[in-house]
Amino acid sequence: MHLSKRSLQIQPSATMKTSAQAKQMIADGIDVINLGIGEPDFETPRVIEDAAINAINTGKASFYTPAAGLMPLRQAVADTTNTAYGLDLTATNVAVTTGAKMALYATFQTILDPGDEVLLPDPYWVSYSEQIKLADGVSVPVATGETFKVTPAQLDEKLTAKTRALVLNSPQNPTGVIYDKAELIALKAWADANDVIVVTDDIYGKLTYNGATFTSIAQLDDHLSDNLIVINGASKTYSMTGWRMGYVIAPDSVIKQLSALLSHATGNPTAVSQYAFLAALQGDQSAVEKMHDAFEERLNTIYPLANALPGFNMAVKPQGAFYLFPDISEALKLTGIQSTAEFVARILDEAHVALVDGNAFGVDNHLRISYATDLASLKKAVDRLSKFMNQNIQ
Ligand SMILES: Cc1ncc(COP(=O)(O)O)c(C=O)c1O
Known part of the structure; x- marks a missing residue:
């Protein structure tokens, strides 16, 4: 059958592909440790699951809801964000979506015209570039160098008359870096001066470690700026990846148009997920703290071990999210392996550890290691990587 040019230009999500491959190997009886996917390993907290069961038992989950989500949920998102960010949002500033992925997809569909350029500081999350393509936009990667954080001067170099938006992600997937307030003030001034929309993906905002704090670019003013869109969701904070709950926060006019689009899409x-998410936002947050503390312990354990692997180099310790992004240029030289893709494939085949090639995030000679798995498996994975390196160093 004929396949559209639009569908043919899309690459499958590299992280999901690696993970599917690892899951298949596990199903085939191979003892693979899957550090490929950004998915918390905890079951969704019981109170959230119970709220969903209650919504089913009382018949509330049976029916269509408004396209942008139930009003009480939109209000709860506005309230939570107002408390966290010091804003004065109302429910009409919020659209609830099928995961943050859909929040981003709908956002790009709503703000981009064909040929509009979107600046993506690299490394950047895999789906941004594909979603921009699907909206007929053009991704413009911006090299950030060793800090993994973009500066106004670097953005200036890529600015054209067609620049429509800049995507910021902090804490960042895949590096775990966090922008500080001074850096955000400079970026906001740059965006305002150049009439560029900032799409800030704050999905890892609750996952910061060892005293690091998160500031969203949306927090710099008392009101949501006209050129700001916030993306967030339940997946990472509440371990609710399977429930598919995300949201967009934007000026009313954007939410109105985006909701019209969603009404024809999802x-x-x-x-049922909306009732669960409402309970997550309004309920006791102790489960979130517990999961956070487990991630912090994993980071503090795994970072020095991974950094000590021959040829693995992480100059800066990650401060948030749940990933390591080591530079493996030296490891490639030591082993004589020709490419990052081959390195990842051989580690999966020979060491039975699933990782993601940094090229999926726009940066070569790096690997993404997710530490959203238990400590024992993480330590075992590092042992396997160590053995792999020792066997292959020439
Ligand atoms: C940076 C970033 N944004 C958005 C998402 C999408 O999350 P979800 O669609 O599960 O809400 C992810 C998931 O991996 C992510 O890493």
Whole structure:
């Protein structure tokens, strides 16, 4: 059958592909440790699951909801964000979506015209560039160098008359770096001066470690700026990846148009998940703290071990999210392996550890290691990597 040019230009998500491959190997009886996917390993907290069961038992989950989500949930998102960011949002500033992925997809569909350019500081999350393509936009990677954080001077070099938006992600997937307030003030001034929309993906905002704090670019003013869109969701904070709950925060006019688009795409986000997410936002947050503390312990354990692997280099310790992004240029030289892709494939085949090639995030000679798995498996994975390196160093 004929396949559209639009569909043919899309690459499957590299992280999901690696993970699917690892899951297949596990299903085939191979003892693979999957550090490929950005998915918390905890079961969704019981109170959240119970709220969903209650919504089913009381018949509330059976029906369509408004396209942008249930009003009480939109209000709860506005309230939580107002408390965290010091804003004065109302429910009409919020659209609830089928995961943050859909929040981003709908955002690009809503703000981009064909040929509009979107600046993506590299490394950047895999789906941004594909979603921009699907909106007929053009991704413009911006090299950030060793800090992994973009500066106004670097953005200036890529600015054209067609620049429509800049995507910021802090804490960042895949590096775990966090922009500080002074850096954000400079970026906001740059965006305002150049009439560029900032799409800030704050999905890892609750996952910061060892005293590091997160500031969103949306927090710099008392009101949401006209050129700002915030993306967030339930997946990472509440370990709710399977429930597919995300949201967009934007000026009313953007939310109105984006909701019209969603009404023809998803219809509405799944009702039962909305009741679960409402309970997550309004309930006791102790489960979130517990998961956070587990991630912090994993980072503090795994970072020095991974950094000590021959040829693995992480100059800066990650401060947030749940990934390591070592530079493996030296490891490639030591082993004589020709490319990052081959390195990742051989580690999966020979050491049975699933990792992601940094090229999926726009940066060569790096690997993404997710530490969203238990400590024992993480230590075992590092042992396997160490053995792999020792066997292959020439
Ligand atoms: C940076 C970033 N944004 C958005 C998402 C999407 O999350 P979800 O669609 O599960 O809400 C992810 C998931 O990996 C992510 O890493």
